[in-house]
């Protein structure tokens with residue numbers, strides 16, 4: 001299950017963030033899961049408790065949200081959500097050369113510290 005490697009990665013990032021802010025406990029973290037990944041949030045939730053055991057994150061809540069794919073059109077600069085119906089082309093100029101700017105990874109969005 002490759003989800004575990006994602007969990008370890010964002011847990012480590014969250015620990016770093018918490019340590020940088022000199023926190024003693026973390027209450028909640030928010031992770032966005034890109035639409036283009038094959039990561040299932042339920043697995044992230046399943047592995048989370050064992051991944052944070054014994055760390056500053058132990059007992060914290062993991063929240064996940066879906067992040068839609070976003071493409072930046074190389075021809076006209078429009079950012080859009082690719083739709084299958086038009087062959088994932090840009091809705092403004094119909095260009096198909098674009099760069100994916102969001103929705104491709106598992107990203108740590110927020111670390112909420114206990115105050």
Ligand SMILES: [Zn+2]
Nearest residue numbers: 073076090093
């Ligand atoms: Zn365009």
